[in-house]
Amino acid sequence: MRDKKARAVKVKNLMIGGGFPVTVQTMWKKPLEPVSDALLAEINALVVAGCDILRFAVPVIEDAALLGDLQARIDMPLVADIHFDYKIALECMKRGVAKIRINPGNIGDEARVAEVIKAAVDTGTPLRIGVNAGSLPATLRDEPDTVKAMLASAELELELLDRHGFKNAVFSFKSSDVSTTIEVNRRFREKYDHPLHLGVTEAGPLVPGIVKNTAALYTLLKEGTGDTIRVSLSADPLQEVLAGREILRTAGLSKKGLNLISCPTCGRTTFPVRDFYEKVQARLASLDLDICVAIMGCNVNGPGEARHADLGITGAGKYALIFKKGREIRRELIENAVPAFLEELEKL
Structure with a gap:
């Protein structure tokens, strides 16, 4: 109201x-x-x-x-x-x-x-x-x-x-x-x-x-x-x-911007969640899309526990895995994670 x-x-x-x-x-x-x-x-x-x-x-x-x-x-x-x-x-x-x-x-x-x-x-x-x-x-x-x-x-x-x-x-x-x-x-x-x-x-x-x-x-x-x-x-x-x-x-007063979820990280973490988010946060904030984006630290949380996300990213060794609705769609070297993720984001 x-x-x-x-x-x-x-x-x-x-x-x-x-x-x-x-x-x-x-x-x-x-x-x-x-x-x-x-x-x-x-x-x-x-x-x-x-x-x-x-x-x-x-x-x-x-x-x-x-x-x-x-x-x-x-x-x-x-x-x-x-x-x-x-x-x-x-x-x-x-x-x-x-x-x-x-x-x-x-x-x-x-x-x-x-x-x-x-x-x-x-x-x-x-x-x-x-x-x-x-x-x-x-x-x-x-x-x-x-x-x-x-x-x-x-x-x-x-x-x-x-x-x-x-x-x-x-x-x-x-x-x-x-x-x-x-x-x-x-x-x-x-x-x-x-x-x-x-x-x-x-x-x-x-x-x-x-x-x-x-x-x-x-x-x-x-x-x-x-x-x-x-x-x-x-x-x-x-x-x-x-x-x-x-x-x-x-508060349910704005749909502007997407719903971002990320894991708190732990000893299993293989992806730099915080560092990655800081590099993409301005672009994420600018999007007026009713979607869910996940940034996950390992393959337990992503894509597993984030399988509902419209777009997500996690890490496996030296690779970053990009997924949609729990399905892997792209694999890139960690150093290429940001441009690859933003490229997939633009396709949504």
């Missing part, structure tokens, strides 16, 4: 909320730089993997021009992440950046927020009001009930938005605590129809980060709450995108 209670907010060429498909976001992990072929290629790799929206930190006003130039070169909506200086948000809107994220805990007083809202109205730019448990307004930091404090912070912004007749706002409520993240999003959705951006902040490195985000996001998405997601990790943005897509597939 999609979040049909949420109103729809248009972000460049995408719709967030309104029952539209849940989108996947990530955040660029490096400082902004002038547009180059190398930068565009890096961003395109994220798009191929399933990234719908990309957010950039914009710490100084000079960076607004760089982000505006980049937005002019790509179709994917870019988001300017603004803290402390509201004037940077104004400049980003002038430069045509698709969306602005502000933190009510540090963007400044009501007058500054009002300036941002007025500019958003004038330029037709959607906003994300990002409420974080760790950076609440000073007046709410002593509130022992974190969920209550986060909702109160959001309601202060809602009053301003309503006063200016601004409807195109997405809200997010993030905590490093899974239970808090779930509860605050549930309670906001009970009262309001603004689209929700889901995520667990400061979730940590790859393993704990994916576990925390999956616990929170899967729970909310299965309840029908949530319109766009970001899996925050101390890891490469590509890993965030892949994790986000997998959460949507697991």
Whole structure:
């Protein structure tokens, strides 16, 4: 069930909320730089993997021009992440950046927020009001009930938005605590129809980060709450995108991308499962096919226990065996495994 209670907010060429498909976001992990072929290629790799929206930190006003130039070169909506200086948000809107994220805990007083809202109205730019448990307004930091404090912070912004007749706002409520993240999003959705951006902040490195985000996001998405997601990790943005897509597939909200299975490996392993996956993961993530692909470490798991796979690969001595539905179709030297496998993949 999609979040049909949420109103729809248009972000460049995408719709967030309104029952539209849940989108996947990530955040660029490096400082902004002038547009180059190398930068565009890096961003395109994220798009191929399933990234719908990309957010950039914009710490100084000079960076607004760089982000505006980049937005002019790509179709994917870019988001300017603004803290402390509201004037940077104004400049980003002038430069045509698709969306602005502000933190009510540090963007400044009501007058500054009002300036941002007025500019958003004038330029037709959607906003994300990002409420974080760790950076609440000073007046709410002593509130022992974190969920209550986060909702109160959001309601202060809602009053301003309503006063200016601004409807195109997405809200997010993030905590490093899974239970808090779930509860605050549930309670906001009970009262309001603004689209929700889901995520667990400061979730940590790859393993704990994916576990925390999956616990929170899967729970909310299965309840029908949530319109766009970001899996925050101390890891490469590509890993965030892949994790986000997998959460949507697991929650039954996306068929984009194939179902990948692989064995955990053991002493019988004769095929470099992890190394092989790292070489083909970007291509696998780009495929919008409803198929099962298996990467197995030995001939016990593949093709035996993976005989249902539409395409699979395993190892036997110095050879890689490629199979379909349990039947071997090709045998290549291990060093030729990647191109041979990708060639068979293209035939599906």
